[in-house]
Amino acid sequence: MRILLGFALLLSGCALPATPSFVEWLPTHPIVVAHRGGASVGPENTIRAIQRAQEPSMEAEVMEIDLHSSADDVLVVIHDKTVDRTTGVGQGCDIAQDTTAETFGDIKVHDLTLAELQELDAGACYTTEDGSRPYAGTGITIPTLRETLVTFPTQRFMLEIKQKDPSVVPALLELVGELDAFDRSCFLAFDEGVTQELARTAPEGTCISMPASGIRCWSTDGLFPFGGGGCPTYDVMWMPHTSSGLNLKTERIVSNIQDAGMPVFMWTINDEETMQAALDAGVDGIITDRPDLARSLIGRPGVGAQENE
Amino acid sequence: MRCIPLLLALLLVSPATAGAVENAGAGSSMGFGVTAYSPAPQVAPRINLPSLELAAAPGGTKLWQLRVRLPLLNTIYAAGLRQQLDLQADVFWLKLGQCDCPVGNHVVRPVLGPMAGARLNIAPGVVQPGIALGGRFGAEYVGPQRRIGLTVAAEPFFELRGGSAGPGRSSLTTGGGALLVIALTGYQAP
Numbered sequence: 001m002r003i004l005l006g007f008a009l010l011l012s013g014c015a016l017p018a019t020p021s022f023v024e025w026l027p028t029h030p031i032v033v034a035h036r037g038g039a040s041v042g043p044e045n046t047i048r049a050i051q052r053a054q055e056p057s058m059e060a061e062v063m064e065i066d067l068h069s070s071a072d073d074v075l076v077v078i079h080d081k082t083v084d085r086t087t088g089v090g091q092g093c094d095i096a097q098d099t100t101a102e103t104f105g106d107i108k109v110h111d112l113t114l115a116e117l118q119e120l121d122a123g124a125c126y127t128t129e130d131g132s133r134p135y136a137g138t139g140i141t142i143p144t145l146r147e148t149l150v151t152f153p154t155q156r157f158m159l160e161i162k163q164k165d166p167s168v169v170p171a172l173l174e175l176v177g178e179l180d181a182f183d184r185s186c187f188l189a190f191d192e193g194v195t196q197e198l199a200r201t202a203p204e205g206t207c208i209s210m211p212a213s214g215i216r217c218w219s220t221d222g223l224f225p226f227g228g229g230g231c232p233t234y235d236v237m238w239m240p241h242t243s244s245g246l247n248l249k250t251e252r253i254v255s256n257i258q259d260a261g262m263p264v265f266m267w268t269i270n271d272e273e274t275m276q277a278a279l280d281a282g283v284d285g286i287i288t289d290r291p292d293l294a295r296s297l298i299g300r301p302g303v304g305a306q307e308n309e
Numbered sequence: 310m311r312c313i314p315l316l317l318a319l320l321l322v323s324p325a326t327a328g329a330v331e332n333a334g335a336g337s338s339m340g341f342g343v344t345a346y347s348p349a350p351q352v353a354p355r356i357n358l359p360s361l362e363l364a365a366a367p368g369g370t371k372l373w374q375l376r377v378r379l380p381l382l383n384t385i386y387a388a389g390l391r392q393q394l395d396l397q398a399d400v401f402w403l404k405l406g407q408c409d410c411p412v413g414n415h416v417v418r419p420v421l422g423p424m425a426g427a428r429l430n431i432a433p434g435v436v437q438p439g440i441a442l443g444g445r446f447g448a449e450y451v452g453p454q455r456r457i458g459l460t461v462a463a464e465p466f467f468e469l470r471g472g473s474a475g476p477g478r479s480s481l482t483t484g485g486g487a488l489l490v491i492a493l494t495g496y497q498a499p
Contacts, residue, residue: 192433195476196433196434196476199434199475199476199477200476204477208476211433213392213432213433214432214433214475216390216391216392217391217392217393217432220390220391221391224386224390225353225354225355225356226355226356226357226358226383226386227344227355227357227383228383228386228387228391228393228395228430229346229430229437229470229482230393230395230430230432230435230437230470230474231391231432231435231474232432232433232434232435232474232475232478233474233475233478233480234475234476252353255349255351256351259348259349259351260348261348
């Protein structure tokens with residue numbers, strides 16, 4: 001009987017609606033993307049930060065988080081190659097962050113097992129404006145990607161692959177597939193090789209963002225009238241709002257990229273004036289440590305925020 | 310003004326025995342104008358960075374000039390700022406006219422003719438060959454002893470590019486525009 005009913009439903013076109021892909025889901029107005037899960041509202045890249053960024057005053061539609069792997073090859077959510085700056089060990093919380101350096105800090109993520117990583121205090125270094133560290137010693141750990149995706153089963157994520165060697169791409173695709181999370185994930189790696197590996201091995205329809213070389217190409221396309229064309233296209237564009245002192249928040253640059261079929265998200269914008277300039281340029285999303293500020297400026301509720309409650 | 314009909318007339322009827330003409334030359338050109346390309350054509354400014362131009366009079370007819378333009382600075386710009394290999398070459402087949410319009414004791418001659426160009430753009434995940442068709446319509450002032458020429462010309466063109474535009478993506482871009490081009494050419498004396 002159930003088979004017959006199912007067959008009748010199928011014939012009548014009453015099948016369950018397909019889940020929209022990450023790109024299909026994007027609304028027509030700008031969204032809020034919480035950078036590192038909302039690094040100003042909670043300890044970056046932690047479950048707590050994401051919970052904060054989901055609160056009604058922020059309702060970040062997408063969480064951008066960063067990925068490395070532990071010594072025992074578990075995907076963990078952390079920005080730096082080292083644990084010093086966020087957990088306070090080694091050179092401590094106040095170490096200057098230099099993302100262009102090959103190494104900074106003493107203790108590398110990939111040298112520690114998951115058990116060792118999760119002994120560290122991921123809330124140790126989060127500092128409020130008054131200089132206090134309210135999350136230090138409160139038991140906040142470096143989350144695994146699995147834990148993050150399972151804890152927030154409907155939340156959309158931008159998954160930024162920070163680690164190049166060894167590659168985390170196979171393990172990442174396997175995990176996202178196992179958790180049936182492709183439709184709520186978009187993948188990002190500024191490294192060309194990692195992006196190419198993603199493009200070669202990810203299932204068809206996977207959302208992949210522009211690597212750094214493409215960002216340069218599209219930026220110059222909009223900045224300099226020297227012709228050229230031939231910039232690569234991906235599913236979304238994830239770009240800075242300035243580059244080498246040049247302002248990329250212009251309608252010409254943004255619309256040029258959008259005309260090629262790519263929604264434009266700009267990082268990392270934490271002040272009102274810059275946010276407004278990006279919105280005026282027509283971006284599709286603001287990537288920010290301050291989802292509270294971005295939400296108030298966009299002036300409308302988050303899309304799909306109720307799904308996360 | 311009186312020279313314009315004369316220029317046109319001379320361009321069309323200039324005899325093969327017109328005076329001595331330079332054989333070959335090399336120089337530089339640059340241009341500025343507007344372009345528009347699919348998929349969402351918007352008129353945008355365009356500056357052609359200084360390009361190498363090589364000229365020759367094949368077969369010694371002196372009535373026609375074969376001219377090749379290689380936008381080397383554009384290639385350097387693309388490699389440096391865009392991290393692309395962007396190769397272009399345009400070939401012009403220009404009809405030269407002889408004119409005795411009084412510009413001191415020098416020559417101003419009309420130049421016009423078709424252009425065909427080839428494009429190749431290579432970047433990570435991108436391989437896009439293309440073609441360009443267009444023309445050059447203007448005049449060239451030829452200086453003392455025919456050792457130097459200064460061309461001012463309009464260049465309408467049409468471009469078509471296709472190929473891969475990223476992993477698993479292809480693109481076909483069409484567009485075109487018009488440029489005002491200034492070319493300075495040093496000629497081998499006749």
